[in-house]
Amino acid sequence: MSERNPRSRRLWWLLGAVLLCLAGSVLLGRYPGPFLTPLSALRDDRLALDLILNLRLPRIAAAFLFGMVLSASGAVFQMIFRNPLVDSGFLGVSQGAAFGASLAIVFGGGAAWAVQGSAAGFAVLGLAASYTLARRIRLGDWVLRLVLAGIAVSALFSSATGAIKYVADPNRHLPDITFWMLGGLWGITWKDVVQVLPVIVPCLVIIYGLRWRLNILSLRDETAFSLGVAPGRERLILLIAAVASTAAAVSKAGQVAWVGLIVPHIARRIVGSDAQRALPASMLIGSVFVLLCDDLARTALSGEIPLGILTSFFGTILFLVLLLKRKLGSWR
Amino acid sequence: MRGARILSPLIVCVAVVLGSLPARTNAQTPGSALRADRGDKRVSVRTEPAIEVIDAAGRTVRLAKTPERIVVIGKGPHFILHLLYMFPEGRRRLVGTERRGKTASEFLDLIDLDFKKKAPLGVAPGPEAIAALHPDLVLGKGSSSERMSEALAGLGIPFVYLSLETPEEFFRDASNLGLILGNETRAAEILAFYRSRVGRLRSALSGIAAERKPHILLAMATDRGGKVSLQVPAASWMQTIQVRTAGGVPVWLDAGEKTAGWMIVNLEQIARWDADKVFIVVWHSNDPQKMLDGFKSDPQWKRLKAVRNGQLYAFPSDIFGWDSPDPRWILGLTWLAAHIHPDVFKGIDMSAEIRAFYTRLYSLDKTTIDGLLLPRIRVDVR
Numbered sequence: 001m002s003e004r005n006p007r008s009r010r011l012w013w014l015l016g017a018v019l020l021c022l023a024g025s026v027l028l029g030r031y032p033g034p035f036l037t038p039l040s041a042l043r044d045d046r047l048a049l050d051l052i053l054n055l056r057l058p059r060i061a062a063a064f065l066f067g068m069v070l071s072a073s074g075a076v077f078q079m080i081f082r083n084p085l086v087d088s089g090f091l092g093v094s095q096g097a098a099f100g101a102s103l104a105i106v107f108g109g110g111a112a113w114a115v116q117g118s119a120a121g122f123a124v125l126g127l128a129a130s131y132t133l134a135r136r137i138r139l140g141d142w143v144l145r146l147v148l149a150g151i152a153v154s155a156l157f158s159s160a161t162g163a164i165k166y167v168a169d170p171n172r173h174l175p176d177i178t179f180w181m182l183g184g185l186w187g188i189t190w191k192d193v194v195q196v197l198p199v200i201v202p203c204l205v206i207i208y209g210l211r212w213r214l215n216i217l218s219l220r221d222e223t224a225f226s227l228g229v230a231p232g233r234e235r236l237i238l239l240i241a242a243v244a245s246t247a248a249a250v251s252k253a254g255q256v257a258w259v260g261l262i263v264p265h266i267a268r269r270i271v272g273s274d275a276q277r278a279l280p281a282s283m284l285i286g287s288v289f290v291l292l293c294d295d296l297a298r299t300a301l302s303g304e305i306p307l308g309i310l311t312s313f314f315g316t317i318l319f320l321v322l323l324l325k326r327k328l329g330s331w332r
Numbered sequence: 333m334r335g336a337r338i339l340s341p342l343i344v345c346v347a348v349v350l351g352s353l354p355a356r357t358n359a360q361t362p363g364s365a366l367r368a369d370r371g372d373k374r375v376s377v378r379t380e381p382a383i384e385v386i387d388a389a390g391r392t393v394r395l396a397k398t399p400e401r402i403v404v405i406g407k408g409p410h411f412i413l414h415l416l417y418m419f420p421e422g423r424r425r426l427v428g429t430e431r432r433g434k435t436a437s438e439f440l441d442l443i444d445l446d447f448k449k450k451a452p453l454g455v456a457p458g459p460e461a462i463a464a465l466h467p468d469l470v471l472g473k474g475s476s477s478e479r480m481s482e483a484l485a486g487l488g489i490p491f492v493y494l495s496l497e498t499p500e501e502f503f504r505d506a507s508n509l510g511l512i513l514g515n516e517t518r519a520a521e522i523l524a525f526y527r528s529r530v531g532r533l534r535s536a537l538s539g540i541a542a543e544r545k546p547h548i549l550l551a552m553a554t555d556r557g558g559k560v561s562l563q564v565p566a567a568s569w570m571q572t573i574q575v576r577t578a579g580g581v582p583v584w585l586d587a588g589e590k591t592a593g594w595m596i597v598n599l600e601q602i603a604r605w606d607a608d609k610v611f612i613v614v615w616h617s618n619d620p621q622k623m624l625d626g627f628k629s630d631p632q633w634k635r636l637k638a639v640r641n642g643q644l645y646a647f648p649s650d651i652f653g654w655d656s657p658d659p660r661w662i663l664g665l666t667w668l669a670a671h672i673h674p675d676v677f678k679g680i681d682m683s684a685e686i687r688a689f690y691t692r693l694y695s696l697d698k699t700t701i702d703g704l705l706l707p708r709i710r711v712d713v714r
Contacts (some may be wrong), residue, residue: 029402030600047635051600054632106434175594176554186598279486302586303564303595 014284015272018064021288025060026052028295037298038131054190061096062188063294064287065200066249067259071286072207073242074260075267075279079218081143087260091146091239092153092258096126097250099157101163101180106173115180116251122157123247127239129153142221142232151228176240183254184310196248203245207279210238214275256308258315259286265322289314339583385508388473395490398514399469405430405453407474410652413440413494414659415506416471416555418522418693421513425609426450428465432652439651443694450654459483469512486680496657498573499530525660525692529685532579533669536676537579547670548580549607549638550647550655554592554615560626562602562612563594571613571675576657579676585605599632609672610638613647613655620713626706645671646713650686650705661670665710682711 023226027037031051040049070088077086088094100122101115108114111124134142161177169173216229217238250256267281293310383395403426404412409430416422423444428451440447451465460486463472470484470491481491484621492508495501501522510519538563550571565571575582583605584597612627614620624646627633638644647664648654654664666685668678688697690705 031603033604047603047632050632050635051603056600103454112555181595184596186596298598298600302584302601303597 007277010271011281011284013275014044014281014288016267017282018288021063021291022060024280025063025295026056028299029056030302058190059185059188059192059298060291062252063291065193065196066185066256067247067263067287067290068204068283069200069249069286070256070290071261071263071282072204072279073246074286075264075275075282076207076214076238076242077260079214079275080238082218083143083147084265085261087242087258088250089154089257089260091130091150092126092157093123093243093252094131094250094255095154095157095161098181099161099164099250099257100125100247102161102168102177104264105163105176105180106168108269109171110176114161118250120247120251123250124243126157127243129322131239165289168192174248176226179306180254181308182306183256183311184306185253185303186220186298186304188252192252195257196252197307199248199286199310203241204283206241207238207245208283210234211275214238214279217309218275229232254306254308256290256310258319259290259311262315262319262322263289266318269322338675339436378654381511385492385511387493387508388501388505389481389493393490393492395469395512397468397578399467399490399512400425400467401427401467401469403467403470404472404687405462405463405470406456406472408657409441409473411567411657411659412471412473414492414652415496415509417516418506418659419444419509419513419515419517422509425513427467428453428462429530430455442700444697455620459487463487463489465507472554479671480588484510490687497568497570498569499526499577499661502526502657502661522693525688529662529666531667532580533577533677537669537673540579540640540673540676542581545579545581546608547583547605548575548609548672549583549602549605550609550611550613551573551584551597551602552613552615553618555618560623563596566593566595570657570661574655574665575672578665578672580672603632603636606637606640608638609643609645609667610636611645611647614649620710626711642714644714646710647711648709648711650709659693660689 007125019134027039028035029051031037031048032041032045037052042052062228071096074087077088077090078084081090081192097119103122104110104118106120114302115174118303130146130150133147133153137145137148139145140150165177168177174311199208213229213234216224217231217235219227221231246260264278264282265288267278267285270285271277271281290307290311291316297305297307339679350445353506376696382397385393385395387393391541402422404416404426406412413426413429416426416442431452431454453461453465467489470480470489472480472491473492473496474495481493484491492512494505494508498503503526506522507516507519509523510516549564551564553560553562555561567582567585567614572582572585582585612620612624614623624644628639628644648667651657652658652660654667663682665687666680667682670680670682686706686709687698687701690701
């Protein structure tokens with residue numbers, strides 16, 4: 001039996017784990033008691049059924065989708081930039097979203113559409129600025145130029161966000177900004193899920209459909225070109241899909257860190273570094289990771305724990321485990 | 333030559349270190365000895381400070397005399413300003429204040445036409461900016477106050493920290509201000525006003541057994557980042573104390589004890605608590621009736637006991653909320669008691685309470701109260 005079969009089988013196991021987590025998450029909550037909701041409550045308590053249908057399910061769907069998006073984007077960035085320590089914060093996407101949200105909270109009245117639209121818009125602007133700047137830099141190859149430009153744009157947005165926080169009303173706006181930046185799904189409704197689906201689904205389809213090209217796009221431009229790929233154009237398509245879907249997710253969930261960074265590494269550990277398997281594995285593991293973190297965020301305590309804190313905490317632990325076990329190699 | 337090369341930087345280093353040592357001045361230690369040279373002998377003349385208070389941070393602050401120029405800084409400066417303005421000396425001697433948004437000026441402009449002339453300091457002013465106003469006292473609140481007090485001490489400017497977070501701390505801070513401003517009589521009047529009302533509530537509630545006290549949820553509704561969220565206050569905060577003092581049982585204590593601030597709770601948790609009465613603190617820029625109507629029309633909220641029984645209220649406010657460490661907390665407490673135990677407090681007239689508050693504590697006349705304040709009071713929104 002070839003070596004490929006066990007790794008492909010693992011994908012099916014991952015899918016099974018995802019379905020199990022989804023089913024379990026539906027029964028986890030704070031009503032009528034902490035943690036597990038008995039099945040009888042669904043039959044006898046109308047409020048329990050309403051809470052599950054109108055609060056838990058959209059939130060579970062959002063966690064599932066956003067986990068897939070963040071980890072798929074992270075896998076795309078790491079392969080295209082040939083850098084294992086890259087995620088959506090690398091190209092100014094996360095920092096741009098944070099700046100956009102802060103701007104809307106302080107100067108835009110804080111309306112939902114303003115905050116989310118501004119966050120998404122500036123996330124995309126972050127990528128556009130990084131890309132435009134990279135084209136003007138005359139140092140090293142294209143990947144290095146984009147990395148440098150991304151660092152500069154991220155730093156610029158971070159300092160601008162700091163300035164907004166400095167002038168923000170500390171009793172009103174500053175807590176809002178802080179909480180948005182910590183990330184969370186506590187206010188998600190079906191309406192929010194439906195709003196992001198037209199962006200997220202096509203982007204995920206594009207990324208999934210082009211996953212096998214990632215193996216070639218992670219090579220040098222000359223090598224990729226000789227293998228029949230237009231590296232510049234295809235990288236741009238994948239980057240746009242990754243950034244657009246990330247922007248949509250971040251606009252609803254705030255900043256949810258470490259998912260795009262650590263999940264692709266875990267996926268490669270399990271199924272190998274071939275993008276044909278690593279990308280779907282990233283998506284499945286990412287969805288489970290964010291789902292489990294959000295389950296904890298909404299059930300562990302009476303109050304909500306910001307999702308970004310949990311993903312950062314557990315993401316860091318997993319990262320340290322991977323580092324200590326063996327080197328962070330075989331990422332492409 | 334080599335020796336000079338080694339010694340020169342050493343000499344420079346020693347000179348820099350000696351030059352950076354703080355010089356002792358009389359301003360740093362107002363009660364310290366004055367040293368006068370009399371020939372070969374030094375004579376110490378010790379002077380006792382005129383005023384000595386222990387502030388909210390437990391620091392002993394000594395003032396040589398009653399301050400004439402007062403500056404207010406810190407997070408939420410309007411809390412201190414609203415207390416300071418209860419003293420006629422306070423409003424006269426205020427020379428500058430940190431301005432964080434428009435909050436302070438929305439009320440103080442009504443009672444002090446000269447408030448706008450007080451020098452505004454930007455957000456988080458540094459010691460130099462404060463010293464430029466030549467204060468002889470700085471009042472502050474907030475976690476950065478300790479660092480600021482040390483910096484100002486180096487400039488010989490005394491700093492008094494106020495807390496105001498609980499009724500007891502409010503009473504202590506008001507007493508300290510009376511002592512500092514040389515008007516302990518006025519401080520006693522203020523404390524008598526508050527204590528008489530708190531005492532009235534406690535006396536009326538003393539006969540009510542714990543199991544008869546309703547379960548209360550008090551939460552702040554804010555459109556945080558565009559999404560309406562409900563947050564419960566910390567267990568040690570004024571809002572929680574108000575509910576307890578008003579004879580209610582706060583249902584969020586286990587959540588509130590885990591945080592030093594507001595904590596978001598979701599509807600599942602609210603449904604699990606299923607409080608007897610729910611009070612929503614609505615930010616002043618939002619319409620409380622609209623907010624409450626939104627909750628009441630929500631199919632999940634309709635199933636909650638408080639909503640079914642018509643016990644969902646918006647917490648009152650005028651220009652400022654009645655639920656925070658602002659001096660208006662006494663109005664909020666009185667109102668809350670009247671709504672948690674309406675049978676016990678049916679004799680409470682909130683209009684009279686509001687007038688008494690503004691007349692006795694801020695010396696506002698009927699025209700100002702009726703024309704400028706009452707129209708902005710939102711009471712009994714349900």
